[in-house]
Amino acid sequence: KVDLWQSDDIIPRETLISKIKAKDGLLCLLTDKIDKEVLDSAGDRLQAVSTISVGVDHINRSECTMRGIKIGYTPEVLTAATAEFAVGLLLSTSRRIVEGTHAAKRSNSVFTACVLVLLVDDKTTDRVGTILILRIANFSHSYFFKYLCVQFIFFFNNNNFPFLKLKQWFVFVTSFPDLLRESDFIISCCSFNQSTDGVFDKEAFKQMKNSAIFVNIARGGVVNQDDLYDALSRNVIRGAGLDVTTPEPLPTDHPLFTLDNCVVTPHIGSASEKTRTEMTMLAVENLICALENRAMPAQY
Numbered sequence: 001k002v003d004l005w006q007s008d009d010i011i012p013r014e015t016l017i018s019k020i021k022a023k024d025g026l027l028c029l030l031t032d033k034i035d036k037e038v039l040d041s042a043g044d045r046l047q048a049v050s051t052i053s054v055g056v057d058h059i060n061r062s063e064c065t066m067r068g069i070k071i072g073y074t075p076e077v078l079t080a081a082t083a084e085f086a087v088g089l090l091l092s093t094s095r096r097i098v099e100g101t102h103a104a105k106r107s108n109s110v111f112t113a114c115v116l117v118l119l120v121d122d123k124t125t126d127r128v129g130t131i132l133i134l135r136i137a138n139f140s141h142s143y144f145f146k147y148l149c150v151q152f153i154f155f156f157n158n159n160n161f162p163f164l165k166l167k168q169w170f171v172f173v174t175s176f177p178d179l180l181r182e183s184d185f186i187i188s189c190c191s192f193n194q195s196t197d198g199v200f201d202k203e204a205f206k207q208m209k210n211s212a213i214f215v216n217i218a219r220g221g222v223v224n225q226d227d228l229y230d231a232l233s234r235n236v237i238r239g240a241g242l243d244v245t246t247p248e249p250l251p252t253d254h255p256l257f258t259l260d261n262c263v264v265t266p267h268i269g270s271a272s273e274k275t276r277t278e279m280t281m282l283a284v285e286n287l288i289c290a291l292e293n294r295a296m297p298a299q300y
């Protein structure tokens, strides 16, 4: 028997716990916390948990392993869409698009003047950085994109290279402190685990350039949000674009929403129609394969 949660709302935890009883498989989202209690409720029948996400930090992996429950996930199919979204956040913040929209609504001509000053002051970063990051998006299928994802963050330092040289790629893998000190744009696209929990904290923001733009498309937990608020409100860094927060959704009265230099989106990095369809198809295939005792196309 297939039980389907039909609503657009996140399935309430109690419902999940009661519905999962004696099921063979579970198709879930990253908003569903699959912990020991849920697995206990499922009982011995459960063979597979298939999540429609690339991240698996919402699933208790060691409990699954102990019980012989397979985990399916959706890597690759969302990489390009999510990279694109990171570029979107980068442009929205560095080019102040969201802020500009608000200014336009208020017919704020002072804002327009300010933007001009910003562009003149920071020509290199603006032009070169933007093109570089667009190229990163174009390269989303390349080996080193994946490598750098695993390695935590893209790092590029464009300051020393004249514009024309950008036809080639300059990518440096470096230490975290050097990365913080030297980057104009820092994009967090790591997985969330013990070693990345809260790494973007007061100390990290202090090491960044005052002109730095921080983008997070990973998990809210990699950031100490109080420290980020502090850094943004005191201009320790210039701006932030966050597709992920703690918690999600972020309460509407959260202080981050009061900042002009912070763009927040509701975890929609992979949310293109095509990508979400591909993710869903892959997750369903993962589940069916597991239940039929065949290899999952994408087992975690």
Ligand code: GLV
Pocket: 030, 052, 053, 054, 055, 056, 078, 218, 269, 270
């Ligand atoms: C998105 O955050 C995902 O893990 O799929």
Ligand code: GLV
Pocket: none
């Ligand atoms: C911009 O719109 C320009 O005309 O320079």
